Amino acid sequence: MAERVGFEPTNELPRCWFSRPVLSTAQPPLLNEKRIKLILLLRKNNNILIYFSNTSLNKLFMITNKMAKFLIKLILIFYSFSFFAQANASDDKFEIWLKNFKNIARDKGVSENTINDTLQNVKFLPKVIEYDRYQPEFYEDTHTYISKRTNKKKVKKGLSLYSKEKNLINKIENKFLVEKELLLALMGIETNFGNYLGKMDILSSLATLSFDKRRSAFFTNELITLLKLIDNRVIDKNILFGSWAGAFGNFQFMPSTIKNYAIDFNNNSNIELKKIDDSFASAANYIKKIGWKTNSPCFVKVELKESVPKIYLNTSARKLKNKKKVKYLKKFLKNPDNYSSYDNMIGAIITPDKDIIPGSSNLKPAYIVFSNYELILKWNRSLRFALAVCTLKDKFKNEI
Ligand SMILES: [Ca+2]
Secondary structure (H helix, E strand, O other), X not given: OOOOOOOOOOOOOOOOOOOOOOOOOOOOOOOOHHHHHHHHHHHHOOOHHHHHXXXXXXXXXXXHHHHHHHHHHHHHHHHHHHOOOOOOOOHHHHHHHHHHHHHHHHHOOOOHHHHHHHHOOOOOOHHHHHHHHOOOOOOOOHHHHHHHHXXXXXXXXXXXXXXXXXXHHHHHHHHHOOOHHHHHHHHHHHHOOOOOOOOEEHHHHHHHHHHOOOOHXXXXXXXXXXXXXXXXXXXXXXXXXXXXXOOEOOOOEOHHHHHHHOOOOOOOOOOOOOOHHHHHHHHHHHHHHOOOXXXXXXEEEEOEOOOOOHHHOEOOOOOOOOOEEHHHHHHHEOOHHHHHHHOOOEEEEEOOOOOOOOOOOOOOOEEEEOHHXXXXXXXXXXXXXXXXXXXXXXXXXXXX
């Protein structure tokens, strides 16, 4: 199973207040280079604006939105003239890494032809490192995050794709026993229904992240896996353009997910994850194989009593703690009788805004999440991502 580079804000990384129109998880985290440079610079100088961003910038924005935007534009213009990012690595070091990596690939059984063919144009991409360091650009609260990604426009777009590909999608639903609404929701959140697939050269993205020390072992393994898929002619190397972190296709699969779960549904000896048939079948196969249960809820929104012990409040997508039957958790809920139909389901309480959104209430919003929700977390480790996918799925359910 591939671990995805999620888009979950964490309290370990610097906050920033920039946002962008959000169409898919495949989009790079920040709108443009100037903004990244500004953040790097502000952070380096411990500028007073960082202080504001960490405390009450949202409130400040509400009052003086136009003024603040104007000010930021001025700063951007100023720094675009005066600031140049330092190169993160010299070409020499990357070349040494590449030579060494080729030896590793050979040892792992990748053919000489594929090594020469795929790695001859591989480049170090400084932008990928910047994206990696400044992922959590969203300091949107959960409500905003979900509403943006599951709005009417998105539902309409998904319905239109469904009406166009109805026969195929129904066939895949029946074969793999995974609700079409879930598949549509995953595709909608990942790539806005294939509209944003990413344009990065994935071989270079993976090589850059493998060369970089932060998560080298993980990305080295992903790159080797991808080379083997190319070697075995499962994947065509000429279509390998995708997200900055190496995820690919309509459903943003990492190479190890492709290896373990992707399917050549139209039997043309090639897995094409930018095509509807192969990608839908692969997504259905993946989520089913990791344990998806049809017609079982992902989560239920709840209101917590002030007396709920803190140990029950999960804020990290890494591992959900203190899972209990709902009938046990009910003593921490307001209006517990409303949740009786979930009594025997095992769930965990999550409070995704706690610890992360400045000034947020500790107990709102809160959800009890179930095993299906945890499978979406395996797909992409982000509490908000999984909430958005399941919300969009339920919206489709009402429409199809
Ligand atoms: Ca195929």
